[in-house]
Amino acid sequence: MARSKPSKKAQAKAPRQFRPVRWLLRWAFRIGVVALSLGLIWISWFAVFNPGSTPYMRDERKRLGAVDYQWVSMADIAPVMARSAVAAEDANFCAHWGFDMAAIRLALENGGARGASTISQQVVKNLFLWQGRSWTRKALEAGITPIVETLWSKRRILEVYLNIAEFDQGVFGVDAAAHHYFGVTPAKLSATQAARLAAILPNPKERSASKPSNFVRTRSNSIRDGAATIDRDGRAACFQQ
Structure with missing residues (x-):
């Protein structure tokens, strides 16, 4: 005599097999x-709200006892300061999407002797991450x-860059x-003052804007x-109003 198949109700009640890999x-x-959602919220927050400090600032505050820091809006910064920072650190700032591939290729050709970090990368490092050259930080x-x-x-x-550098x-x-x-x-x-401030980056502890060395001058x-050049040729258009 043939066995009868279990009813659909009985099949529904049968326990599912636990699959640890799928789980x-x-x-x-x-x-x-x-x-990812929390990260996007965190990043979006600083698109609107100004940071009170950065991880490096907090480390320096612990080490020194205090730091000198006061946020100032872009509208209260001389436009030539913004242009000077871009001219010094990232002349193609308005043209790239976060990475200057031409600068990266040049750095590789020079054996890594010169840096290729854009202003955007420096903001990410200083605001969200930590100092150092670990592969984990670079990947993030x-x-x-x-x-x-x-x-x-x-x-x-x-x-943000000008305020946390x-x-x-x-x-x-x-x-x-x-x-x-x-x-x-x-x-x-x-x-001249703006250019000297930009000239001491990224080694401000070894250079002075008010007592410039021949190199800084x-x-x-x-x-x-x-x-002046990026102002004339339009490479400052993305941040000037």
């Missing part, structure tokens, strides 16, 4: 989605930079730097010319 993949996907930087470029305007990226030991941001070196507000910076003269 792990499912939860890994869910955790990944949550982590490479992943976050295009997101910042997508969610933030170029003007906002440069505004280190200009001397314990001196962060262009407001503190302008007062520290020249006794003026950032809105009153001259072309030469570099600042080049930056001043570069700032």
